Amino acid sequence: MIFGSRLTYGIAEVLPAFTLPLSVVASLESLAGRNATWRTAELVVLGVIFATLFAAHRDGFIDRPFFLADPILRSGRDPLIYLLLLGLGLAAIMAVVLAKGSHARRSFLGFTVLLLGLVALFLALPKGHLKGVSELHRLQAGKENGDQAGGKSKGGEEDPGGTDPKKGKGGEKNDESLLPDSFNDQSDSSSDSPVAVVVFHGDYTPALGFYYFRETAFSTYNGLRVVQDATARFDRDIATEFSQGILSIPQSHAATLPGTPGPAFRNIRTTVALMAPHPRPFGLVDMFSYRPTGNPDPRRFFQAYEVQSSALVLPPQALINEEAGGPEWDPKQWAHYTEGSIDPRYGALVERIISELPPNLRDRPFFRAVAIKLWLDQNGTYTLQANTAEDADPVAKFLFGDLRGHCVHFAHAACMLYRAAGVPARVAGGYAAPATYRFGGASLLLRSRNAHAWPEIYLRNTGWIPLDISPAKNEAKAQAPPDQGLQQMLGNMAVGEKPPPDPPPLDGSRHTLWDYLGPILRLLGLLVLTLLALAIPAGWLTRLWRHWVPFLCRPDKVPRLAYRAALDQAARLGQLRTFGESRENFAARVSTRSSSFQALTALHLQWALGAPGRDPEAARYRALLKSVRIELWSTATSSRRWVAILDPFSWMRVH
């Protein structure tokens, strides 16, 4: 192998695809040299090749060349239009080159016909029919062969335009949440696809620096760990499913906290647009109202809804005096949220941790919980490579083992410890993102990496609040913030604003003719308008210049310029020489309106065709020009005069 297997395979793929059309076109070209009829066949074949390429791009099979398509994709636009325009330009050049040999007028006509034919062919090619062709040539760029193009066209992370929510990553675990609720090794979950975009309709920065979006809660102890409550009696602040109407969720906290000035909570309205399927809505803690809104862009989002949350605005210090548990709680509820393992090691560990607190603080639930959190912060190691799922008791294995784990480990361990310390606790699941990821903008893009589980405790006046563990030792790779522009754009789309260009999806299923022609026509229209806006003043200036220049120029230039000015005047008033007509004939036709015109023509021809070296007689020309203008003007109809006054391009018809 000279090139290595990969390159050889690539060459073997590309060679037939290029050499076959090339040889066909080359042989047709040589035939066309002998008989002009073959020229038509050659044009048709070329047209088919181009149209096939266009249709392939339309159907999303090829986004080649990558060096063009990739930057366009990265900027959040669909490369289709650009590639189409490029191809059209190439086709135009090709057509001009091909038609150059023939008559000038006919080539223009042929060029137009060719372009129209191309467009017709392109539209006539049935959608999807290329699937067969591309599979034939193994050009299909699917994920299965690891081709780069497949990743691009089928919804890579950086391809919002092409992201098809139905085929996205969420499709595989359709009924499940995206949340990490297993103790499995998560190091391979490298996928970072967008999950949802949240738009804040009011400024809010959480005191702890993290936004928590709660989707689910685990509070029922099954003897080993906490799981979701199946009785629907507990965790009533979790929405169970997407509802069609407005959903009100009972608020479990007071408006103010005793001993603190001002309101403890603020109402925050957010709009959530989902890009991956979820079994139930999630929202900024604490969500108390849910209202579905119309999907702003069905091609991009699954659904969108609006959430009202009452967000805690007080710093953690304000909570130090809070009692645990709700005032209305019955013993059953207390038992539900404090039930823990009978393993004595939990109690012993909690005792050890709490004993380090000052004695006067040991009774306060908040301090007990915070002491546990700080202990876990200090001693735990965050890593994605912990795999304790097979263990009979993964929480105990983690907590009393090496304390190496990810958020699920920490959340469950903390929950068990909080409960052991007598503080009602549960594990919540959803998404968490640092407040800095908003970059000061209104929208926040949630990606699958933001999926998170965290422990929560229940305080009397605040209800459930996250008391998350942040291990001091972190072995996981730092997470990259979302792309700011992309986040902003998706946010704008989520609230129904049109994206700057409207890129159609690459799957080709919902294309209309307008999707292709629209942008091109708009571009052409803009071009025409711009040209007109420039051309009209330019036309007027030229007209004025040609009107006055015979009186300003050197005498030896007068014969030509004065006669041209006279022709301008005639053209303005509708008198035009026909193609191939001699100047004398034209003058004779116009002489019924202007006898001076005939004299001027004779004079001009004498200068142009007669023996050189004559006196230009500038004065005579100018006098004749004046009388030509007057005569032509006086014999014109009034409607003609109006046209003559307004027309900026009349001089272009002079020849």
Added chain:
Amino acid sequence: MSESQTLILASSVLDRLRKRLRFSVLGRDEVVDLILVALLADGHVLLEDYPGSGKTTLAKALGDAIEDGGDFPAFRRIQFTPDLLPSDITGISVFDAETGKFHFRPGPLFAHIVLGDEINRTSPKVQAAMLEAMAEKQVTVDNETHALDDLFFVIATQNPRDVAGTYPLPVPQLDRFLFKIRMDDISRDAELSVLRTRQARGGEIPVDLPRVRHEDLLQARLQVEQEIFISDSIHHCLVDLARELRAHPQVVQGVSTRSLVLMVPALKASALLRGRNFVSGDDLNWLAPRVFGHRLDLAPGAPPAIEIVQSCLKKPMESLSVGTLQATD
């Protein structure tokens, strides 16, 4: 009229000839002009029309307008018949019994103006002799070459109908005629005045229309050749026209370079006729169909030659016209 002082003689010769011819032949102003152009351009004319349309009258009037000069008569007429022999037109050597020598008796070709009536009725042999005389301005009898008159101008006629028993002139021979003129029916008014003024025209030509001297006519030819300016753009236009004609799909054989050479003096004469001292596109427009029309060998089913010439003329004429507006420096 022309501003050039040097063209006064040529103008007056032309003017007088035109007036005389128009006096004698009514309603044929364009034909008269064409014949005068041919006369000044040293070309020959083939008239094609039905009998009684004034061909002979025209030729006779032209001959009549020129004063006899030198050894040659002003006008001779040859009626071509199938049994005519070349010596009947060129002349013959006859034996003089007194001197005991042969001596040449010139035929009817030795004249200023020669009318060859129904030239297609005679045998190709005679036609060839006639055409040699036209091209070379000389005849050869018994290996002796005799020069014809300097002015020597042939007006040949042929009848487009009645072609049975005729010998149509082949294209190379037609090439020797500057013009082939179709004489269409004259207008009603002209025909009426032909009848009304029959008697007056039958008599003497008025005194204010004097004849033209042979030398003056030759001098006028020289002046036209030397004094009328022809711009290079006209040359371009002519060559382009010839190339267009040769490239025309329905033209089997295009025009010859000789015809282009013949065209130049004709254009100059036309310019003089129109009162200019330079050749313009209008001259070309007028003469091109008449000069080139009969020189084209057309494919079957082609439109009339004149139409082909006119259509081929459009493009060169357009570039000539456009060229006058282009800056020369």
